[in-house]
Ligand SMILES: C=C1C[C@]23C[C@@]1(O)CC[C@H]2[C@@]12CC[C@H](O)[C@@](C)(C(=O)O1)[C@H]2[C@@H]3C(=O)O
Ligand SMILES: O=C(O)CCC(=O)C(=O)O
């Protein structure tokens with residue numbers, strides 16, 4: 001377990017050596033308050049933690065992984081047809097381009113809406129729904145534990161946004177093909193960016209990858225720290241919306257995925273982004289605001305945040321647009 005150090009440089013070095021905090025979810029049976037404290041600490045100090053003993057069956061995970069690998073191995077024209085021509089952008093298969101504003105990466109991906117089955121590839125059978133059901137439940141359980149650790153009176157205050165039938169949650173499979181010719185891909189600094197730096201805009205991200213590394217997080221002193229791949233665990237990341245809901249007590253984590261880790265095997269990650277409904281208002285919950293901790297953000301709806309995000313570039317800090325100035329009410 002990593003214990004946070006108040007000195008940013010020390011904390012970077014420690015994280016580099018020991019990894020991000022690991023949360024053992026089986027503690028919920030006997031040491032619930034220790035568990036909630038550890039989760040809150042990880043969200044405050046890192047914005048990311050690894051969950052083990054999460055209870056999601058390997059069958060559910062492998063089913064989606066196998067469909068994903070099979071899908072990415074198909075010829076490109078077939079991949080473009082997989083969610084059908086009537087499903088609007090940004091859903092479906094994409095290659096190298098991320099978002100609308102010229103961001104590029106060395107990856108291909110499949111982006112699906114968690115609740116709109118019209119975006120689900122028919123050839124994946126039940127695998128998407130089974131996986132989404134399991135990770136959505138996990139994200140809600142973690143959000144309830146966070147609320148408990150923060151001593152919030154309504155323990156479901158965060159999770160009910162994701163449980164809502166209108167929730168705008170997404171599922172994204174990212175596939176980073178291996179390096180064929182090392183020298184031809186890597187820039188001068190030895191880096192090949194798969195998915196450029198950003199924070200996830202939603203409430204919570206649940207990331208699972210195969211055993212090929214690539215994910216990195218940015219520490220407060222600017223140092224990028226690799227996150228060890230662990231196919232048996234999930235990485236949980238605080239998103240921008242949870243940063244706002246907790247009035248900045250939890251911070252969304254800046255991360256990126258490198259694509260220079262393997263010359264033989266592709267990295268594949270499966271990312272669930274737990275999001276509120278489009279019309280939900282995102283504003284700090286009452287318990288997080290006090291004279292000592294004034295409200296840092298102007299209220300906005302998730303739909304408004306998404307509009308701001310789609311006209312921004314990947315690495316932009318979109319939350320700055322919604323920060324209150326000192327004299328704002
Ligand atoms: C450049 C962009 C791609 C993105 C939307 C955005 O305008 C900024 C955030 C990006 C991101 C990162 C997390 C998820 O992968 C994603 C689906 C999301 O909700 O926000 C992507 C968006 C995307 O690829 O459309
Ligand atoms: O593929 C990864 O490891 C990270 C991807 C990511 O950050 C994203 O899809 O938002």
Ligand SMILES: [Fe+2]
Pocket residue numbers: 198199200255
């Ligand atoms: Fe991300």
